[in-house]
Amino acid sequence: MTEIDPITLSVLAGRMEQIADEMDATLFRAAFNPIIAEAHDASHGLYHATTGDTLVQGKSGLPIFVGVMSFAVKAVIEKAAADGDLENGDIYIFNDAHIGGTHLSDMRLVRPYFHNGKLFCFLASVGHWHDVGGAVPGNYNPGATEVFQEAFVLPPVKLARKGTVNQDIIDILLRNTRLPQSAMGDLNGQLGALDLGVQRMDELLTEYGGDTITAALEALGNRAEALMRAELAELPDGRWEAEDFLDNDGIIDEALKIRVALEIKDDRMVLDFSGSSPQCAGPVNIALPTTAAAAYVAIKHVFPALPANAGVMRPIEVIVPEGSLLSAEFPAPTGGYTETILRMIDVVFSAFAQAAPDRVVANAYGTINALSIAGKRSDGTAWVMFSFYGGGHGGSVESDGLNHGNAPISTATIPPMEILEAAYPVMFRTWALRPDSGGAGAHRGGMGAVYEIEVLEENGAEAFLFGERGRFAPKGIVEGGDGAMNHFTFEQSDGWQAPPLASKMRGIKLTQGQAVRLETPGGGGYGPAAAREARAVARDVARGLVSADQADTDYGTAWREVTV
Numbered sequence: 001m002t003e004i005d006p007i008t009l010s011v012l013a014g015r016m017e018q019i020a021d022e023m024d025a026t027l028f029r030a031a032f033n034p035i036i037a038e039a040h041d042a043s044h045g046l047y048h049a050t051t052g053d054t055l056v057q058g059k060s061g062l063p064i065f066v067g068v069m070s071f072a073v074k075a076v077i078e079k080a081a082a083d084g085d086l087e088n089g090d091i092y093i094f095n096d097a098h099i100g101g102t103h104l105s106d107m108r109l110v111r112p113y114f115h116n117g118k119l120f121c122f123l124a125s126v127g128h129w130h131d132v133g134g135a136v137p138g139n140y141n142p143g144a145t146e147v148f149q150e151a152f153v154l155p156p157v158k159l160a161r162k163g164t165v166n167q168d169i170i171d172i173l174l175r176n177t178r179l180p181q182s183a184m185g186d187l188n189g190q191l192g193a194l195d196l197g198v199q200r201m202d203e204l205l206t207e208y209g210g211d212t213i214t215a216a217l218e219a220l221g222n223r224a225e226a227l228m229r230a231e232l233a234e235l236p237d238g239r240w241e242a243e244d245f246l247d248n249d250g251i252i253d254e255a256l257k258i259r260v261a262l263e264i265k266d267d268r269m270v271l272d273f274s275g276s277s278p279q280c281a282g283p284v285n286i287a288l289p290t291t292a293a294a295a296y297v298a299i300k301h302v303f304p305a306l307p308a309n310a311g312v313m314r315p316i317e318v319i320v321p322e323g324s325l326l327s328a329e330f331p332a333p334t335g336g337y338t339e340t341i342l343r344m345i346d347v348v349f350s351a352f353a354q355a356a357p358d359r360v361v362a363n364a365y366g367t368i369n370a371l372s373i374a375g376k377r378s379d380g381t382a383w384v385m386f387s388f389y390g391g392g393h394g395g396s397v398e399s400d401g402l403n404h405g406n407a408p409i410s411t412a413t414i415p416p417m418e419i420l421e422a423a424y425p426v427m428f429r430t431w432a433l434r435p436d437s438g439g440a441g442a443h444r445g446g447m448g449a450v451y452e453i454e455v456l457e458e459n460g461a462e463a464f465l466f467g468e469r470g471r472f473a474p475k476g477i478v479e480g481g482d483g484a485m486n487h488f489t490f491e492q493s494d495g496w497q498a499p500p501l502a503s504k505m506r507g508i509k510l511t512q513g514q515a516v517r518l519e520t521p522g523g524g525g526y527g528p529a530a531a532r533e534a535r536a537v538a539r540d541v542a543r544g545l546v547s548a549d550q551a552d553t554d555y556g557t558a559w560r561e562v563t564v
Contacts, residue, residue, distance in 0.1 A: 002211045002212055002214070002215040003215070004212065008216070009216055009219055009220070009223075012212075012216040013056075013216070013220055016046060016056040016204070016213075016216075016217075017056055019046070019197055019204070020044050020045050020046065020056050020057055020061070020197075021058045021059055022197075022200060023044035023058060023123075023125065023193040023196055024040075024042065024043065024044050024058040024060040024193075025060070026189070026192055026193040027042050027044070027186075027192070027193045028040055029189075030189030030193075031127065031185060031186050032181065032182040032184075032185025032189075033129065033179070033185070034387070034415045034419055034420070035128045035130060035386065035415070036127045036186060036189070038413065038415040039128075039387070039388070040060055040061070040062070041062060041128035042061060042125070042126060042127035042128065043057060043061025043062050043065035043066075044057070044058050044124065044125050044197065045057035045061070045065075045066070045124055045308075046121050046123060046197075046201075046217075047073040047121060047122040047123075048073075048310075049119045049121050049122065050077070052070050052074035052076075052077050052122070053310035054066050054067070054069065054309060055220070055221070056217075056220075056308070056309070057069075057308040059308075062409065063297045063308070064102065064290075064297055064341065064409045065102075065293070066293065066296060066297075067289070067294075067296040068100060068101025068102050068290055068292075069100075069101075069124050069126055070310060071100055071289035071292075071293075072094075072099070072110060072126070072289075073110055073124055075094070075096075075100055076110040076156055079092065080092075086112055086119070087112075088117075088162065088163075089160060089161070089162040089163030090111070091109055091111045091160040091165075091191070091194065092109070092110045092111075092157065092158055093107065093108065093109050093154065093158075093159040094107075094108055094154050094155055094156040094157065095107050095108065095132060095151070095153065095154050096153055096154065096156070097147070097287055097290070097337070098287045098328070098330040098332075098334070099287075099289075100289065101290040101337075102290055103150070103335045103336075103337050103338075104134070104139060104150055104152070104153060105128050105138075105139045105151065105335075106128055107126065107127055107128075107129050107132070107186070108124065108125070108126045109124065109125045109126070109194060110124045111194045113198060113201055115205050116210065120201075120205070120213075120214075121217075123194055123197040123198065123201070125190040125194055127189070129182070129186055130179050130183070130186070130384060130386060131177050131179045131183070131386070132152050132177055132183075133151050133178075134148075134149060134150045134152065135150070136150075136464050136506060137178055137372050137374035137384040137386070137464070138372035138374065138384050139151045139386075140335055140336065140370040140386070141283060141335055141464070141466075141506060142282070142283065142465065142466045142504035142505060142506050143251065143506050144282065144333040145251060145281050145333060146331045146332070146333055147332070150333055150334075151335075152173075152176035152177075154173070165191075170184075170187070173187070178374075178382045178384060179382065179384060220309055220311070221309055221310060223307075223311070224307050224309040224310075224312045225312070227305070227306055227312075228303065228306060228312045228313075228314070228315050229267035229315050230267070232264060232266070232267045232269055232315060233266060233267045235264050235356055236356075237264055237265050237266070238264060238355060239262065239263045240261070240351045240354040240355050241259070241351060242260055242262075242348075242350035242351040243258065243347060244257075244258055244343050244346050244350070244363075244472060244475065245257055245343075245471075246284055246339060246340065246343055246472075247468055247469070247471045247472065247501065247502050247503050247504070248502075248503075248504070249283070249285075249325075250282035250283060250284065250466070250504040251282040252281055253500070253501055255472070256277040256284065256325060257275065257277045258273070258277070258340070258344055258346075258347050259273065259347065260272065260273050260347045260348055260351055261274070261351070262348065262351040262352065268316070268317070269316045269317070270316070270317045270318075271295050271316065272319040273291070273319060273321065273324070273326055273344075274319060274321045275321075276321065276325065277324065277325050278323050278325065279323055279325050279327075279328050279329070279332055280325050283333035283334060283336045283466075284336045284337075285325045285328030285332045285334050285340070286325065286328060286334055286341060287327070287328055288326075288327045290337050290340075291318070291320050291326045291327065291341075291344070292313075294340075294341035294344045294345065294409070295318045295348070296312070296313060297341070297408075297409055298344065298345045299312065299313075299316065300312070301345070301361075301408060302348075302349075302352055302356075302359050302360060326344075335466070336370070338367075338368045338388075338407070338409065339368070339467070339468040342366045342367065342407060342408070342409060345408055345409065346363045346364075346366055346475065349361065349363060349477070350363070350477060357477065358397045360477065361393065361395065361396040361401065361523075362396070362401065362439065362441070362476045362523060362524030362525055363394050363474035363475045363476070363523065364391065364393045364408050364523050364524075365390075365391025365392050365393070365448055365469065365474055365521035365522060366391075366407075366468060366521060367391070367467045367503065368407050368467075369391075369466075369467040369486065369488075370388055370465070370466040370467065371386070371388075371389065371463065371464070371465050371466075371467075371518065372385065372464045372465075373385045373424070373426060373453065373455065373463045373464075373510070373516070374386075374463075374464075375425075375459055375460060375461035375462060376457075376459050377425065377457060378458060383424055383457075385420060385423070385424040385426060387414075387420060389451055389518055389520055390404045390407075390414045390520065391404070391405070391407075391437075391448040391449060391520035391521050391523070392405070392437055392438050392445050392447050392448045392474075392483055392521065392523035393405045393445070393446045394439075394446070394476070394477070394480075394483075394523040394524045394525075395438075395439070395442075395444055395445050395476070395480060395524065395525050395527070397526065397527075399443055400438070400446065401443070401444065401446030401524075402446045403438075403446040403447040403545075404433060405446060425456040425457035425461075426453050426454060426455060426456060427453070427456055428451065428452065428454075429453070429454050430451060430452035430517075431449070431450075431451055433447040433448075433449060433544075434448040434449055434484070434519050434520065434522065435546065436484065436546055436547055436550045437483060437484035437519075437521065437522030438483055438484075438522035438525065438545070438546075439473075439474065439476040439480055439481040439482050439522060439524040439525035440480070440481035440525045440532070440554035440555065441479075441480030441481055441524075441525020441526045441528065441529055442480070442526060442529070443480075443527060443532075444481075444525050444526075444532065444540070445480070445481075445483045445525045446522060446523040447522050447545055448483070448484060448519065448520035448522040449518075449519075449520045450518070450519050451517070451518045451520075452515050452517045453515055453516050453517075454515040455510045455512055455513070455514055455515065456512065457512060458512050460509065460510055460512055460514075461510045462508060462509055463508040464506045464507070465488055465503070465504060465506075466503075467486055467518075468503050469485055469503065470486045470487070470488070470499075470501075470502030471485065471503075473521065474522070474524045475524045476524035476526065477524060478527050480524055480525030480527055480528070480529075481524070481529060482524055482525075483521050483522035483523050483524050483525075484521055485521055486502075486518075486519070487518075487519040488517070488518055489517045490505075490508050490510070490514075490515070490516045490517070491510070491514040493511075496517070529554050530555075530556075532555055534558045534562045535559075535562050535564060537555045537558075537559035537562075538559040538562040538563075538564045539564045541559065542564050
């Protein structure tokens, strides 16, 4: 193996990250749908030629894809080995969530990269397509009991052979979406990103040679492992447990448990999710690749200095019980995977708060509130406004929680209302912070948000919500208070109504002028409320974040004596 000095290793690490970053940027600029173009729900990376392990991921892509795309690449490696026909210029495409993780909206493209006639690594692109068929526009179907009710299921197939695109596959894809122009634009964006990745890899290997890059990749993996072991060795040995609940599965109105036991011994860690609820009827199940990826995301939050590299997970064992909703088998629905992995992250944080409270934050708002509003325009064309919405983040040892942030499974941004109003026949009556929604604490939780969205199309529309935290509030830690729960209502001829299942509902008919209203959760508080400075409370009241009555209840009346 070629020896590589630290300076060259650092330079090459930056160069390879830049390749993934450029691939991200290429897709963001080319994509047609706002979920990719504005919210950046996509990712690109480099993956090991034989194991599929993550080598490098872009900094702009979603962290959850670091782990799941490794499983996607492994699926392609197995497919190619079975078929025996992997060649330069091949591109595989699929969305099967039980193989590649997450859900069917995420379209994965995997391309082998060859150097001097030999397979060197894989390049991969994943993006959340706007609509992939199924019973519900936008694909977040809260009433699904099998994947076929969520979207069109595509197993790993060759989109291109030796550089020639198979138009038949494209025709199938475009026939299975309500928005073929959007899908075609996103597909071309992903293909363009892969082309750029090949070009940049050619340049890199021409400059440094294959042996040097191979040595750098191996060294980066070993370095990530060593850093993880060093971090774990600094923590106390022990075992800590935490549990939380999902409201329901969208079918049966019963709470579902997510439980974790965290064990640290020397430089190793175990995350044991035994005791979590069994596989359920509705679409909050997740496949094993998604569970492994969510565990990685939680760990990356606790140890933020660690690189996005598979070596991080070598000292960590993730135990997932067979038959649980965290290891769902095909064809169990998985469309609402976001809600389940958010609860996984919450319980990992709550367990870590007992071991090392200075390293974690209180629970964030814990739901993306996947809201789809769809209909037909007066000219008969379909429109689908699918988006996700923000909420409060948890307080930490250093500060109050972020107000109106995005979910901690991603680095995505919330699409601006100006973009949504320009693209769809809707108007936001309200887009504001939600007072009194953050949990009390020495450092309070961040504020959730209020969105009220009116339908302008004369033909009306139909709305679908897939959310969570309607019955179980985001938890505070280290004696901090809980955040406010999610609250969703919709306008009908007889007034405002709420879903029977609190956070999930499909088929909400809206006429022109009617609206839906989301009041999203706040984050949990950190530390006892009695330890919060009176000046900080007074400042919150003055800014309208906390009402005077709520401040009196949570913190007492000393703040009233303070001038801000």
